[in-house]
Amino acid sequence: MSATFESHKSSVATPLYSGLAIVLAGATLVAVALLVGSRVSEYYYLAAYTILQFIVLGTAWNILGGYGGYVNFGAAGFFAAGCYTTVVLNKLFHLPLIVDMAAAAAAAGLMGLGTGYMTLRLRGVFFAIATLAVAIVLQTVISNWSFVGGGRGVYVVRPEISGLFGTYAHFLVMLMIGLATCAVFAAWAVEKSWIGVGLAAIRDNETAAETCGVPSLRLKLIAATTSGALMGMAGAPFPYYVSYVDPATAFSLAIAVNSIAMPLVGGTTAWWGPLVGAIMLGSVQQILTVTVSSAANLFIVGVLLVVFLTVAPRGVVGIVRAWKRGSQ
Amino acid sequence: MSAAILAGASITKQFDGFAALTDVDLTVGKGERVGLIGPNGSGKSTLVNCFAGIIAADSGSIVFDGADITAAPAWLRAKHGLARTYQIPRPFHGMTVQENIQVPLRFAVGHRSARVISVEAQAILDQVGLADKASRSPKVLTQVELRKLELGRALAARPKVLIADEVMAGLSDSEVDEILALLTRLNAQGITILLIEHIMRAVMMFSQRIVVIVAGRKIADGLPDDVMRQDDVERAYLGE
Numbered sequence: 001m002s003a004t005f006e007s008h009k010s011s012v013a014t015p016l017y018s019g020l021a022i023v024l025a026g027a028t029l030v031a032v033a034l035l036v037g038s039r040v041s042e043y044y045y046l047a048a049y050t051i052l053q054f055i056v057l058g059t060a061w062n063i064l065g066g067y068g069g070y071v072n073f074g075a076a077g078f079f080a081a082g083c084y085t086t087v088v089l090n091k092l093f094h095l096p097l098i099v100d101m102a103a104a105a106a107a108a109g110l111m112g113l114g115t116g117y118m119t120l121r122l123r124g125v126f127f128a129i130a131t132l133a134v135a136i137v138l139q140t141v142i143s144n145w146s147f148v149g150g151g152r153g154v155y156v157v158r159p160e161i162s163g164l165f166g167t168y169a170h171f172l173v174m175l176m177i178g179l180a181t182c183a184v185f186a187a188w189a190v191e192k193s194w195i196g197v198g199l200a201a202i203r204d205n206e207t208a209a210e211t212c213g214v215p216s217l218r219l220k221l222i223a224a225t226t227s228g229a230l231m232g233m234a235g236a237p238f239p240y241y242v243s244y245v246d247p248a249t250a251f252s253l254a255i256a257v258n259s260i261a262m263p264l265v266g267g268t269t270a271w272w273g274p275l276v277g278a279i280m281l282g283s284v285q286q287i288l289t290v291t292v293s294s295a296a297n298l299f300i301v302g303v304l305l306v307v308f309l310t311v312a313p314r315g316v317v318g319i320v321r322a323w324k325r326g327s328q
Numbered sequence: 329m330s331a332a333i334l335a336g337a338s339i340t341k342q343f344d345g346f347a348a349l350t351d352v353d354l355t356v357g358k359g360e361r362v363g364l365i366g367p368n369g370s371g372k373s374t375l376v377n378c379f380a381g382i383i384a385a386d387s388g389s390i391v392f393d394g395a396d397i398t399a400a401p402a403w404l405r406a407k408h409g410l411a412r413t414y415q416i417p418r419p420f421h422g423m424t425v426q427e428n429i430q431v432p433l434r435f436a437v438g439h440r441s442a443r444v445i446s447v448e449a450q451a452i453l454d455q456v457g458l459a460d461k462a463s464r465s466p467k468v469l470t471q472v473e474l475r476k477l478e479l480g481r482a483l484a485a486r487p488k489v490l491i492a493d494e495v496m497a498g499l500s501d502s503e504v505d506e507i508l509a510l511l512t513r514l515n516a517q518g519i520t521i522l523l524i525e526h527i528m529r530a531v532m533m534f535s536q537r538i539v540v541i542v543a544g545r546k547i548a549d550g551l552p553d554d555v556m557r558q559d560d561v562e563r564a565y566l567g568e
Binding site for chain 1: 380381401402403404406411412418420421422430431432434435436437481482485
């Protein structure tokens with residue numbers, strides 16, 4: 001019995017260090033980016049931006065999909081909701097990007113809340129298909145809304161930035177580091193709190209969880225809203241990153257696939273799983289885009305996904321945990 | 329019978345035109361041990377699901393501990409002290425045995441401190457005889473251990489009423505005795521128990537009162553010996 005107490009003490013103590021480590025890592029990255037400034041080729045910033053964007057998307061997806069077991073195929077829909085919130089706000093007013101991001105979080109969070117209510121009636125594969133349908137409906141609406149460019153797409157003029165940042169890409173990367181830090185911190189906080197425990201119970205057996213007093217709907221709504229809001233925030237700076245957005249890019253299959261593949265490869269049961277998965281898959285994709293061809297992008301995601309699902313279905317997290325148990 | 333703690337009145341439930349329950353009244357007194365029996369498919373589990381809030385009855389009302397809970401969600405009923413086990417065990421496979429017990433301690437009871445939760449979970453595992461399995465996965469448990477885990481998780485919710493849905497099905501005689509002894513101990517601690525069971529020996533030994541459901545209707549409700557002498561009960565169980 002004493003052994004159990006010890007292990008529980010340590011599992012209570014370590015999470016606090018993890019949270020601190022996440023914040024410190026984020027701050028360090030910002031500092032590095034500031035120091036490096038415009039001394040390196042802009043390409044590195046663009047590559048870093050993409051990887052950071054996927055850290056946010058994968059981490060956000062995992063809060064509902066990994067912790068709660070509700071697979072969302074509509075990640076691109078949430079991302080695009082964030083994108084087009086910025087597009088709309090950019091056309092109407094000229095607000096700082098941080099305001100756009102807050103609005104994107106609200107819009108996509110609301111969408112997440114709606115998705116959360118769908119879990120009342122839809123589970124498993126039916127829920128997954130419904131989320132895909134939501135994304136398709138949204139894409140159809142955006143494609144036919146001429147104010148935001150419709151199917152032709154729209155150009156977005158980048159706002160001026162202060163002298164602190166060398167280039168706009170430099171600024172966007174720092175912003176994304178901040179957002180990724182927030183997302184990973186949120187995922188960690190959810191996982192270690194009562195919400196995470198409840199979601200884990202829901203994932204294993206929702207009916208039994210209810211019987212144990214877990215308010216499943218409330219937890220699923222919290223998870224779906226948080227997940228949606230973060231994915232929307234990941235999309236908000238995107239129009240400024242590419243300066244031209246069309247529905248095909250914003251609702252791209254690559255976004256939906258990567259948001260699911262990265263947590264699955266990294267591992268869905270711990271906050272650092274999607275982080276590791278996004279860094280792994282994101283880097284490989286960037287390297288392949290440059291060295292082989294940009295078409296190899298999704299191909300390699302597919303191959304890695306198949307390999308991991310067959311060899312290590314619990315992802316990197318599973319491998320590390322099995323190795324830890326083995327070495328004890 | 330002492331004052332009622334759980335009372336279902338004229339509960340009716342249909343599934344696609346099939347009458348699973350018709351006008352069933354079932355009252356359980358505080359501290360009582362009630363056995364609920366009936367042939368397979370007679371509606372016992374449907375009744376349990378209505379009580380626990382897993383499914384909603386078409387009509388009828390349920391009063392628990394003085395409050396009308398007819399429309400309350402399952403988690404709220406658990407929080408107020410109405411716990412149940414599942415006929416087919418439903419452990420949380422991704423957690424250890426002890427973490428399974430921690431879920432109701434955290435949610436139904438509302439403990440916050442990880443240390444308190446851990447200590448109390450271990451105490452419950454001691455009580456149901458799973459202390460040495462605390463850090464194992466439910467996947468390696470035997471059938472009887474899984475039933476004990478179900479009971480332990482229900483107990484962790486600090487129930488006033490425990491509905492035990494076929495916790496002994498498929499167990500050996502000595503295992504049945506083990507579970508019966510545990511249920512009797514719990515009842516002595518003041519927990520009201522509604523036992524759904526097919527093993528007649530267990531039901532007769534345990535119950536102070538027996539309720540019989542056949543084809544969704546209550547056909548008998550009384551002292552075990554009286555109920556078992558009733559003609560229609562005999563017919564339902566042994567045929568014409």
